[in-house]
Amino acid sequence: MRLLETPQQTASRPVLVSMAADTFQTGGIPVVDTPVLIIGSSMVGMTLSALLAKHGIRDCITVEKHSGTAVHPRAALFHPRTLLIYRELGLYDQMAAESVKYYDEHAGLHAVETLAGKKLGTWMKDINDGLEGLGPTGRMFLTQQMFEPHLRSSATAHGASLRFSTELLQFQQDSQGVTALIEDTETGVKQIIRAKYMIACDGSRSFVRRKLGIAMKGHGLLSSSLTIYFSADLSRFVKGKYNGVIYVNNPEVRGFFRLDKTGTEGFLAVNTAGEIGSEASRHPGTNITNERASEILRAAIGVDVPFEITLLSQWDAVCDVAERFQDGRVLLAGDAAHIVTPNGGFGGNTGIHDAHNLAWKLALVLQNKAGADLVDTFQQERWPVAKKTIDQVFVRYIVRTAPELKTDGLDMEEEVPEPHIELGYQYHSRGLTTSGLPDGLVISDPATAKARPGTMAHHALITTRDGEGPFPIANILGQGFLLLVGHNGIGWARAARNLNLEESVSLPAIGIHELGDSESNNKLYEKYELTPSGCVLIRPDGFVAWTERQQAVSGFGGMGMPGPEERLNCVLNDILCITPQPPAYKTEGGSMVTQKGTAKTAEASLAATIFTQRRRLEREKTEFMDQMGAIDKQLADLERMSHLQNEIAMLGMKMRFAE
Incomplete structure (x- = not known):
């Protein structure tokens, strides 16, 4: 394959390279040249494309295997810094107007035995507690299903190229860029994309991350969870009592409700169900049936009321981070880089902050106004934040949903207040x-x-x-x-x-x-x-x-x-x-x-x-001291291993002669 040179950055759309000789060399598949290829056009991918366009990189390509934006009410809580980012993009007023249609702006986080039963406590009376005087934006409830169409309009208005029903089939990289093969899943038409950089925003099961062989580390699988989407009139249980997120904890089910302010639309996220602490209880989503889902939903509501289940969605409750966020000219962002449980709404927000950190750096490098090493600072800055986030969400999962997992040997941080993390x-x-x-x-x-x-x-x-x-x-x-x-x-x-x-x-x-x-x-x-x-x-x-x-x-x-x-x-x-x-x-x-x-x-x-x-020397000194610290830790570990070996040897001799 002949690799094509990247044209000067302009406001034009991605350019289709002329046919003839080029397509002959690529088996008849046309080649398209673009500065950045974004894999995944959910919230993080679309936000990145909009931000790149805002910074002058309008000829990027974003591909998404689904046919459109989200159709289910996922990620619902937006953090104040996230809303500042969307304020920059001119979306904040639309989001605020949409939010108050469906959610109480003073919603909170509550804990109950069942929706109709005893109240256990309140984690947060008002979602904006602790944010007074910290900025022009607070927290806001708005589902992904409601928000993504606005984000899509904003991204395209800024000049972003979004391609839905398009899947990444293969990719390879070299010192100059990334070559990717994509396919339109509705027509079967294929294209080869030649990009300076490729950003994987393709979710927790990231194809790109797996192909690169980048492992995830952290707290592992906490449960094979389940989300039950349903319609029912639960207004009498919530109006004047609860709003926002309602955690449920009883002997039969542990999870949380997310309901709109009418109490008629929402979902139940189930983390564990059945005997508390049993292995079976950690897999409520495995082999789920409508009958079993109905039992779980009824146990969470606490009384028998009419309801209709519209969808069952199984997902893994995980708090993990990728070992690294970069492999050459391929970078990971969003759930492809870090995965958390929904507790606190940190998943989508952290991914959006990834996009905000990366967009201006890519733009300046592509415009020859920064050194290529500036892109490397994305991992230096965002990885520690992601690691802290997964550890803090793990704490919240244990405290709010699965206290039975808190054992004497559990390595768990102290909980840090939300504003500190955000x-x-x-x-x-x-x-x-x-x-x-x-x-x-x-x-x-x-x-x-x-x-x-x-x-x-x-x-x-x-x-x-x-x-x-x-x-x-x-x-x-x-x-x-x-x-x-x-x-x-x-x-x-x-x-x-x-x-x-x-x-x-x-x-x-x-x-x-x-x-x-x-x-x-x-x-x-x-x-x-x-x-x-x-x-x-x-x-x-x-x-x-x-x-x-x-x-x-x-x-x-x-x-x-x-x-x-x-x-x-x-x-x-x-x-x-x-x-x-x-x-x-x-x-x-x-x-x-x-x-x-x-x-x-x-x-x-x-x-x-x-x-x-x-x-330069100050920076090299800092890096050298970091290396020395790592070496000292390795030496200490080896010393402990040597000491342990000595102890085992002496214990073995003692037992031998005791015989």
Whole structure:
């Protein structure tokens, strides 16, 4: 097969390569060229395609083997950060309007013995408890079935190419990209797709992940669960008493109801049924029949009422994460990368955050405005978050559904409050100025945590120098890099403007917002540890990348200190994983100038080089220390094994001579 070159990124649709010689070499199958091929067009795949299009990569292809969007009310709880992402895409108002049609905006999480019986407690009285003052969005109930048509419209409006009834048959990759064979399942027409990158959003049974041989690890199979979709009038059991998610726990069934606010539509998710703790109870979905499902549903309701079962769906309750999220130019996102039980609604939300993290990185790499290594930071940042999420959901599964699994030998974390997991984690990667962070994922209370490199840009109100505001910082996030400048930091604003105008610098544009000298900015200064003379650089995904507290001072190049423009340039190059090239100089009349003719000094060039090299060595030192820590752990393990071997040998000799 002849591999085709990728065209320059434009707003055009994917281009069908001319027939004749090309199709002859591919057995008559036409070849299509695209920058990114997305496998799976459920919530995560469609969100990724919409975000890529928003960032200027509109000629991607997304394929989905199903004929359309979701037809059953899966994933129902949207987290605040997820809603910020859809706010960026212009979907938030539609989602809010749709949600209140079917669900109480103050719904909660309750526990009952049966729907008609005794109340056992409340896990969360209101789904927005704990989110006060943390941002312009809260949590929201909205089923996948209701939401995906809106998302599909948004994705196509942004320019995304979505192909339903299309299946991935085979793929292979090389150093330049991925070659995939796809088939239209309705017509049998096949195409070969040549992509720079392929993203697997193809769910928990991911074909791509399995073909790559990437194993899952975590807590394994918890139960072969069952979802019973039904219609019945259960309003008298819920109105004025319960709303949202209603956990059921009795000797016959353990799971949860998800009902709309009328109490007439919904489903029962069954994790275990039958004798508590028995092996058979862990497989309610295996060989299920309508008769058995009716028994389980009746036991969960608590009284005999008329109902109609419309669908039975078996699924595995699992809390696992893939060993890695990347294999060359193929990446995993969503359920293909991590699988959790529905407790807390973390599954879909975590996948959407994957897409948000990855989209801007792919876009800048494909636009030649970032180094290819920037894509590698996707795993560095998202894997620790996914691992923490599966461990926390496992805790919730045990506590809310299967307490019998909590034994003395069970390795289980302490439960962390929802806002901490949703909004309080801190990334650590090459794409951030976070050297010196401790090993492992850092999680804090977003209500009190500072907005530092690696954290989300926490909520605060902004008033600009020209008097605009106060408005939430979320209003200006998500379009690109953003430089937030203190009211005395005009030197940093000037440096950013100069970089934006520098034709020889192939870097993404920086949005600049200068703060006004207003009391309304005091909370922001405190939250971001920002000084009036300093600045904060925020990435396109709304994470703080760099904080500078010092004033921008020019004219010290001869002392080995880069000026503000050079400093900002070096920081951007580092965050974007670009290895900067020294500027080309020529001598004219004894002075050193760049090829553009701008006067420069050798000392300034040296200062920039020293700064860049120092950052590189700091990063290499951090990586080396991580390696040393791993080696020390292996040595300790070997030492323990050796000691155990000695003990076994001595015990064996003792027993031998005792005979």
